Amino acid sequence: MRQRITVLGSTGSIGKNTLDVVARHPERFEVFALSAATQVELLLAQCAQFQPRYAVMASAVHARELAEKIKSNGLPTQVIQAHDALETIASHPEVDSVMAAIVGAAGLAPCLAAARAGKRLLLANKEALVVGGEVFLQAVRSGGATLLPIDSEHSAIFQSLPEDPATWAGRVDKIILTASGGPFRSRPPASLRDVTPEDACAHPNWVMGRKISVDSATMMNKVLEVIEARYLFGLAPAQLDVVIHPQSTIHSMVQYRDMSVVAQMGTPDMRVPIAYGLSWPERVASGAAALDFHALSAMTFESIDDHGHPERFPGLRLAWESLAAAPGTTVVLNAANEVAVQAFLERRIRFDQIHALNLETLSAVPSSNPDSLDALLDLDAKARSSAEQHAMRMSA
Numbered sequence: 384m385r386q387r388i389t390v391l392g393s394t395g396s397i398g399k400n401t402l403d404v405v406a407r408h409p410e411r412f413e414v415f416a417l418s419a420a421t422q423v424e425l426l427l428a429q430c431a432q433f434q435p436r437y438a439v440m441a442s443a444v445h446a447r448e449l450a451e452k453i454k455s456n457g458l459p460t461q462v463i464q465a466h467d468a469l470e471t472i473a474s475h476p477e478v479d480s481v482m483a484a485i486v487g488a489a490g491l492a493p494c495l496a497a498a499r500a501g502k503r504l505l506l507a508n509k510e511a512l513v514v515g516g517e518v519f520l521q522a523v524r525s526g527g528a529t530l531l532p533i534d535s536e537h538s539a540i541f542q543s544l545p546e547d548p549a550t551w552a553g554r555v556d557k558i559i560l561t562a563s564g565g566p567f568r569s570r571p572p573a574s575l576r577d578v579t580p581e582d583a584c585a586h587p588n589w590v591m592g593r594k595i596s597v598d599s600a601t602m603m604n605k606v607l608e609v610i611e612a613r614y615l616f617g618l619a620p621a622q623l624d625v626v627i628h629p630q631s632t633i634h635s636m637v638q639y640r641d642m643s644v645v646a647q648m649g650t651p652d653m654r655v656p657i658a659y660g661l662s663w664p665e666r667v668a669s670g671a672a673a674l675d676f677h678a679l680s681a682m683t684f685e686s687i688d689d690h691g692h693p694e695r696f697p698g699l700r701l702a703w704e705s706l707a708a709a710p711g712t713t714v715v716l717n718a719a720n721e722v723a724v725q726a727f728l729e730r731r732i733r734f735d736q737i738h739a740l741n742l743e744t745l746s747a748v749p750s751s752n753p754d755s756l757d758a759l760l761d762l763d764a765k766a767r768s769s770a771e772q773h774a775m776r777m778s779a
């Protein structure tokens with residue numbers, strides 16, 4: 384029987400790559416539902432191609448527009464307009480797998496719904512796990528869900544670990560996440576004051592959405608990924624390491640107790656981890672080009688400490704610091720960073736103010752121990768409000 388899939392965030396970079404892989408295997412995969420925030424025309428085109436049962440848009444205005452167009456095009460898709468529409472398509476009894484590809488904490492509630500409903504949950508939306516933390520993991524356990532990483536580093540780690548998670552703690556010495564260093568790896572740190580959103584979004588190796596691209600430029604992406612790895616693989620924060628590898632050929636590594644290192648490699652193409660998540664434990668064609676070892680000129684590595692850190696990437700330490708602090712700290716950090724990145728993309732604050740805004744918000748919002756979705760969203764809202772005030776002061 385075909386695997387029925389809901390794609391949350393189908394109009395984004397991960398969403399489009401997911402549909403590309405799905406379209407290569409019509410005998411294995413069937414699209415059950417799609418969702419977007421504002422891109423009505425693209426979602427309409429996806430509905431025409433994949434004929435899903437349901438489609439959801441984040442706002443009522445866009446949902447109405449999509450529903451009218453779907454009707455006038457004679458398509459069978461039903462547009463669900465309800466405050467919990469994303470949760471509905473993520474937990475529907477006829478869904479097998481959910482691709483979580485919404486950006487930011489906005490994806491948390493449907494992820495939890497999918498987890499509680501015992502779905503196979505393909506997690507690209509790293510912010511959902513960074514915010515959800517133990518509440519997220521508890522939902523996965525209680526719902527009997529299967530959580531599969533899509534983030535390239537975490538897919539690489541997952542592919543490099545033994546099949547049985549019960550053996551990980553005993554066998555693994557540490558996990559080494561690779562970081563490209565982003566577009567500003569070699570720029571004098573003082574010049575970062577004046578970079579534009581276009582500069583920051585020009586990632587050297589990956590074509591991605593704007594938010595994650597800015598995160599790669601500040602190294603906040605690696606902060607989120609260290610926290611994500613902590614929750615996905617259950618190792619101690621001290622067992623998580625980051626090394627700069629500018630070519631993004633090795634996607635991450637696992638170092639075992641005997642000092643053997645297992646790495647996963649490939650061309651930088653998100654269709655590889657997406658295809659692995661979709662087909663796990665099998666493998667299917669992804670559409671990615673093969674890594675050509677005959678043409679591969681170099682694979683280099685640099686220590687972050689030798690690379691202008693902490694001046695260039697002052698935020699990286701926040702990963703370990705927030706994991707050592709009260710559990711709500713990662714919620715506050717993520718919310719602050721989402722507000723800061725948006726403010727930078729809207730040219731309200733400078734690039735070098737993103738880190739300052741994150742620090743100010745962490746100091747201003749008291750940490751707590753949120754133990755439910757409501758408590759997580761409440762803390763997230765408090766942190767956003769505080770961060771917005773800091774952003775307004777900075778831009779004044």
Ligand SMILES: NC(=O)C1=CN([C@@H]2O[C@H](COP(=O)(O)OP(=O)(O)OC[C@H]3O[C@@H](n4cnc5c(N)ncnc54)[C@H](OP(=O)(O)O)[C@@H]3O)[C@@H](O)[C@H]2O)C=CC1
Pocket residue numbers: 391392393394395396397398418419420421422423441483484485486487489507508509510533534535589590591592593594595653
């Ligand atoms: N891009 C990549 O290669 C990688 C991405 N990731 C992670 O995957 C996630 C998605 O990233 P990416 O695809 O780059 O992001 P994009 O910005 O390209 O896409 C985001 C998707 O989410 C939708 N969306 C945005 N805001 C909301 C909201 N408030 N409610 C509901 N839907 C919303 C967008 O709709 P619309 O298009 O209509 O605005 C779009 O479909 C992020 O968490 C990112 O960190 C992880 C590894 C690699």
Ligand SMILES: CC(=O)[C@@H](O)[C@H](O)COP(=O)(O)O
Pocket residue numbers: 534535536561562563564565589595598599600604605653
């Ligand atoms: C493709 C992917 O998973 C991104 O998270 C990518 O790894 C960003 O790279 P850097 O954050 O290392 O620049």
Ligand SMILES: [Mn+2]
Pocket residue numbers: 534535536608
């Ligand atoms: Mn990544």
